[in-house]
Amino acid sequence: MKLDNAIKGVLDAEAALAKRLLAVGERHAADHDVYHLGHTLARQAADHVTRLTPFAERYHMAPPAPPHAGDSHGILETLRLKRSQLMGRAESAGMLLLRELRETYLLAQATEIAWTILQQAALAVRDGELLDVISTCHEQTETCAKWLRTRIKETAPQALAAG
Amino acid sequence: MPDRIADIWGRRTPYGAEARWPVRVDQYLEDGVAEADVEWVRSACVLCSNGCGMDIAVHDGRIAGVRGRATDRVNHGRLGPKGLYGWQANNSPDRLTEPxxxxxxxxxxxxxxxxxxxxxxxxxxxxxxxxxxxxxxxxxxxxxxxxxxxxxxxxxxxxxxxxxxxxxxxxxTATADFALKETFGSDGDPGSVTDIDCCDTIFTIGHNIAETQTVLWSRILDRLHGPDRPRLVVVDPRRTAVAREADVHLPIRGGTNLALLNGIQHELIENGWVDRAFVDRNTVGFDRLTQTVAEYPPERAADICGVPADDIRAAARVIGGARRLVSTCLQGVYQSHQATASACQVNNINLLRAMIGRPGRAVFQMNGQPTAxxxxxxxxxxxxxxxxxxxxxxxxxxxxxxxxxxxxxxxxxxxxxxxxxxxxxxxxxxxxxxxxxxxxxxxxxxxxxxxxxxxxxxxxxxxxxxxxxxxxxxxxxxxxxxxxxxxxxxxxxxxxxxxxxxxxxxxxxxxxxxxxxxxxxxxxxxxxxxKDGAPLIKWRTxxxxxxxxxxxxxxxxxxxxxxxxxxxxxxxxxxxWPCTDQTPAGTERLYADHEFNTATDYCEDYGHDLLTGAAHERKDHSAMAPAGRAILKAAHYLPAHEPPTDDYPFWYTTGRTVYHWHTRTKTGRVRRLDAAAPEMWVEMSPADAERLDLAEGDLVRVESPRGRLKARVRIGGGRDGVVFAPFHYGYWDMPNGDGDGGSGNGDGNGGRDRARAANELTITDWDPVSKQPLVKTAAVSVTKVTEGGAQAR
CATH class of the missing domain: 3.40.50.740 (Rossmann fold)
Known part of the structure; x- marks a missing residue:
């Protein structure tokens, strides 16, 4: 049984997604919805890691490092926040935002497919408890990707066609 | 006629269930103008969303007064204080008369x-x-x-x-619009003001009806003071005139509407106060809603909202026992945290109880402005x-x-x-x-x-x-x-x-x-x-x-x-509306047949995820296939983005006074209305005032991470920890001009010493679905500047 592999796949993807959402939120603090939802969804991704972690042991995986919850303002975040406020007046802000949302969307998609893989394996080993966790987290990850898609569809015209 | 500044809602004309609301014609003419000398011109009031029918009195080519129209279905002759006096702004000498x-x-x-x-x-x-x-x-x-x-x-x-x-x-009203689209498939309030006449229960959340829609409140007051008094459940952190009439008043913590509404729905479902036949036939999403609200037993909701669990139970019992329920909400929901998600739960409550499309059964996602x-x-x-x-x-x-x-x-x-x-x-x-x-x-x-x-x-x-x-x-x-x-x-x-x-x-x-x-x-x-090269706009009148x-x-x-x-x-x-050749008299209630506007080809919107605002697309909507059934949308409570802290310990919320409209461009130019509320103030609870050694009329500085203002304190009966500020006051009528307007000194906070606008402090944040700015969700500090008498004008 190699479920540890699939669990690690999800945990790594969620951790990377949480980190990226937080960074995008801080870098684009002048886009206030990106700031707030970036933080909310980063916390959600970190929460997914927490919920999946107990299963790591069940399937003999070394416990992962605790996730970055996205609540504390470290020096890096503060620097990013300051920079984003200064950047807020530059027209290039839209292009930069579009690029970063796109990258984040791809990470969210990678996370989504990692959950799908784990779900298939969990079905095969008939682990109902694991399936319960997967069902909620997977759907939330899909919604996260969908939000990014919505935001990208709104951002692209202004960034690319105005001016 | 009584002085309607002091007597805001006028004389009571009580009536019982299913009786006709008695006519009471309110009229105000300028001093020295006799009724015989005026010509009446048909109109309607533009000073709140109730849209009372009124006639304009014209004398010598000027507006000289107004009267409520007795035959109008909305107001039966009544007008509120702003409607009676507000027209005087038209005659103001400082109107703009040239570009x-x-x-x-x-x-x-x-x-x-x-x-x-x-x-x-x-x-x-x-x-x-x-x-x-x-x-x-x-x-x-x-x-x-x-x-x-x-x-x-x-x-x-x-x-x-x-x-x-x-x-x-x-x-x-963006949230009203979106909440209606999410639940019913399209905009358009389903109910009628006549539902007030025959309801037996009113549930109102974040809606200070007494000050926002005074004539609607007169109608409700006349029911409350008549036979067959309807029961009234009020959710508002402040002890408003509406709250004072309530059977159950829940002064919840700011930003927690969703948790409370989930708690109430938990009780409705738990106690079987649900019309299952209606829900099964006419809605989708009940299972998901049940699953979600299962996590909000009254004790948990009480913990989040800061009100006793038994009061939440009592509210749910009143709503659960209603035979004819009218629910309403306004800015306390729309401008607060998780706005659309919460507004949708108000729709849910009526749907769970089949309180829609029939006399006395309505949910009002209220408007604020007359032509919104x-x-x-x-x-x-x-x-x-x-x-x-x-x-x-x-x-x-x-x-x-x-x-x-x-x-x-x-x-x-x-x-x-x-x-x-x-x-x-x-x-x-x-x-x-x-x-x-x-x-x-x-x-x-x-x-x-x-x-x-x-x-x-x-x-x-x-x-x-x-x-x-x-x-x-x-x-x-x-x-x-x-x-x-x-x-x-x-x-x-x-x-x-x-x-x-x-x-x-x-x-x-x-x-x-x-x-x-x-x-x-x-x-x-x-x-x-x-596309044929003809003028795009074909009309002239x-x-x-x-x-x-x-x-x-x-x-x-x-x-x-x-x-x-x-x-x-x-x-x-x-x-x-809808008013067609088949229904020339108009349509009193939408959805009388319980067929909602949710068919995929017909609906106005495919809906959103309530937490993120992620837009559903056609394929998502088709897959859900509501096909004429209403959509019960569920969402979990999340804490607000700017909770009070040690540095900013108070919850800041903004709102209206009955005497003013918007930023006072009109009402500030009407002597009576201006005199009724001439300057900015902030309202705090007695306990908070005592803790900060504040007496009524003391001058305080209120600060948020974004700005500061100075105002005098009024001590009200609201929830502890809440600072309320009216949003009307700006700078145009302050001595020496514009505060920090464009001709100020340009540092973005030029009138610092005189800053008084409530929005100096509010946060840039908006609801993810309706995109309505959340101006009721900031954290502020309060510092005493001087005692009341010292600097009185």
């Missing part, structure tokens, strides 16, 4: 219409040439008439071709004209056919841009032309220092149409003088879909013009055409515009096709 152009030196100088409009058109052509339609933004109001809005909507959407058109209804409904119907805000779905290519094609333009001309690649995003585009410099129409963002948008710094940019060309100089005109490159209500003809629609005609009673002052005429002039100068509009609505939820100016001049004052 103004900003000189190189920074002063505004008088100009002719031709000079001003040439400049506006020239600058528009430059921006269009340099940056395309996405460089152009338009921000209007909930105060114009349907005909103004529809002209603007066509001009901007199909003429300019930009999605950047929004209205200040974004600040007032029309911005939504015409598409002069975040909607597409005729309640069409921007994601449905058939709907866009139909609109393009009606407008005789190429479908690609209509910007439908994303939802229409909301005002906070437009401000962001102006901030980053991708919008370079901004036309602000009949609204005052330099006082009414959140985080004013930021808004001022955006409007002040040299690279942004700002046009402002208004009836008065305001804090916002101080940032304008061109100011256009607009006619007000009473000075132009047009229609508007209130919160129960009642349409009124308002006739031109007097001429506008000086060279002021109706907004529609200004838009037509602009369209002519830009030579906007349809309001009536011609109305005729075009009603054809555009044919077959859509807001069907006006059976209406006409003549019909609106008839004996039955006020007609509710």
């Amino acid at each position: 103004l152009i900003r000189e190189t030196g920074g002063r505004l100088r008088p100009a002719s219409w031709d000079e001003a409009m040439s400049l506006v058109a020239e600058r528009s052509r430059e921006v269009l040439a340099e940056r395309g339609p996405l460089g152009m933004g338009f921000y209007n109001t909930g105060q114009l008439f349907l005909e103004d809005y529809y002209t603007l909507s066509l001009l901007v959407r199909a003429g300019i071709g930009t999605p950047h058109l929004d209205a200040n209804t974004r600040l007032c 409904q029309n911005t939504r119907e015409t598409g002069a805000n975040g909607d597409l004209a005729g309640m069409r779905n921007w994601q449905n290519p058939e709907h866009v094609a139909e609109l393009a056919r009606i407008w005789n333009v190429d479908p690609l001309r209509v910007p439908a690649w994303a939802p229409p841009t909301h005002v906070m995003r437009m401000m962001r585009y102006a901030e980053e410099g991708s919008i370079r032309f901004l036309w602000i129409i009949g609204t005052n963002p330099a006082v009414s948008l959140p985080e004013l220092a930021r808004i001022r710094s955006i409007l002040r940019q040299k690279r942004l060309f700002v046009v402002v149409s208004d009836a008065f100089r305001t804090e916002t005109t101080e940032f304008a490159d061109v100011v256009l003088p607009a006619a007000m209500w009473g000075e132009k003809t047009g229609t508007y629609t209130n919160h129960d879909r009642t349409v009124h005609l308002s006739e031109r009673a007097v001429d506008p002052p000086g060279a002021a013009r109706p907004d529609m005429e200004i838009f037509l002039d602009y369209a002519r100068r830009l030579e906007l055409t349809d 309001p009536e011609e515009c109305f005729e075009a509009f009603k054809q555009m609505t044919r077959g859509r939820p807001c069907d006006y096709s059976g209406l006409s100016y003549d019909r609106l001049r008839g004996d039955n004052s006020g007609i509710q």
